[in-house]
Amino acid sequence: MNLSIFFEPLNEDIFAQLDKPRTLGAYIGRFTGKFPDWRSADIALIGVNERRGQGTVEQHSVAPARVVRQKLYNLHKGAGRCHIVDLGNLRPGITLDDTYLRLKEIVEVLISHNTIPVIIGGSHDLEYGQYMGYEHMERVVNMVTVDSSVDMTEDLDVPANRKQLRQILMHEPNFLFSLGQVGYQSYLVDPEVMATLEKLHFEAYRVGEVHRSMQEMEPVVRMADLLTFDISAIRHQDAPGSTPANPFGLTGEEACQLCWYAGLNDNMTSLGIYEYDPELDDRELTATTIATMVWYFIEGFYHRKNETEFSSSKFTKYAVAFNDNPDRMVFYKSKKSEKWWLEVEPLSDDKGPRIVPCSYEDYLQAIKGEVPNRWILTQARIG
Structure with missing residues (x-):
């Protein structure tokens, strides 16, 4: 399949100083002139400048993934192999639903070829498209979302990025086996929503529980086939580039730890990091946090143990x-x-x-x- 038709190539000017030896920028094959060979890559970076799910028709003047790339490409590569491609920025669809379907098709094709998509930018409702990319697998899947709230309202008047979990639960065919909600804050969530999660036998962990025992979050993340991360789950001090500003939440270090767990997970096949707004990002601190999260995910991936044969002597x-x-x-x-x-x-x-x-x-x-x-x-x- 020709995936290049879905993407806009990257501008060469942002990479002028990003090809230093032993940094990620020197190892990532990117879409500038020729579309990179994604079929043989382990991980594919995807930028998305789509925020109609926030209730606005205007896109960011600067694509969120552009700023993250500038930070990520300057980070030093870890030990061992590194086969990563950057597919550029997704061309948004005519409608928001069209963007979901484009994202679905891209995720489906990539994971079918054992390439892990890492999606950066856009509103959190895009996780619906990420989730639909698993529909072809004809098996149940497990999902973990990290968010300060639970985006499952029934109110039709709210933006799409506050009700996409309801879309996922109502989607037919239903192939969701488990959902883990990590880092929510009780005063931001309707008790009826939490009661619904409990009735569905899903796991939910308050931000205080994450602070108290990060190690207990590891099996939660290890359960997942896909992970989505709303930047609003991270406190404002570490990630100011999101709306609304959140004085409480996960630390940047905790966010990186969760991404490390996700990278180590043998079953994890896609990661989405959403709700980053570069126009609110003081000194590009959020971009640095996201870049470091992606770095830890990449490092975790290259430290996988392939522990799936429980009958073995291992x-x-x-x-x-x-x-x-x-x-x-x-x-x-x-x-x-x-x-x-x-x-x-x-x-x-x-x-x-x-x-x-x-x-x-x-x-x-x-x-x-x-x-x-x-x-x-x-x-x-x-x-």
Whole structure:
């Protein structure tokens, strides 16, 4: 497929000083004259200057991804291989729905060729297009979104970037197995929305829970096929380039940690970072934060362990028995990374067990005779 028809080439002038040896700029193949060979790339960067989902018809005078590129390309490459392409900026569709469909088609083609799209810029509702790119896979998928609010309102009068999760949940065919909401702030979310997430057996973590135990977010991110990140989830001190300004939230370091987890995740096949507004970005601090997040994602990717064969000798199997109960709870621990997984039995006999990421704390809870909440939620979703 000729993906180049969807993209605008990049201007050479912004790369004049970005080809320093041993920096990412010297290794990324970019769309300036000839469209890069994305089929053999590990990761493809995509810029999107589309904010009609915010309720405005005007696009940014400066494409968000342009500023991020200037920061990212100057960062030093880590050790090991680096096969990344920059496809340029997506040409927005005539309508917002057209942009969703273009993004869907691009994501679908890239992940079908084992190339991970990293989407930068645009309003958060574009995650709907990112999500639809998985429809062709004919299996359920897992999604994690990092946001200070939960974009699931039923109000028809609000902009699209405040209700795209509802679009995702209502989409037919429904292929969403799990949703993890990370970093939300209770005073920004309608209690009825949280009640809906609970009824659907989805996981949700307040920003205080992230602060308290970042390590417990690792299995949440490890569960996901796709991750979306609303920059408003990061506090204003570290990322001023978003609306509305948020004095509280994740730190830039925590955002990078989540992206590192995402990169390490063997099942993660797309990342979207949304709601960056360069016109509000004091001293381009947000662009630096986003560039560093992408750097950590890239580094995480090149440190993947390919831990998916649980029957192999690479894992230690633990069976936890409960008092006065013939059933056992089975855990797996990787001998290489020391990460944990949990085997969840379905409620019905016609379905097989599912192995999901968990934490050491889940194992400790089980040996105390308590059923981990992650096991309960997963079993409820399996049915």
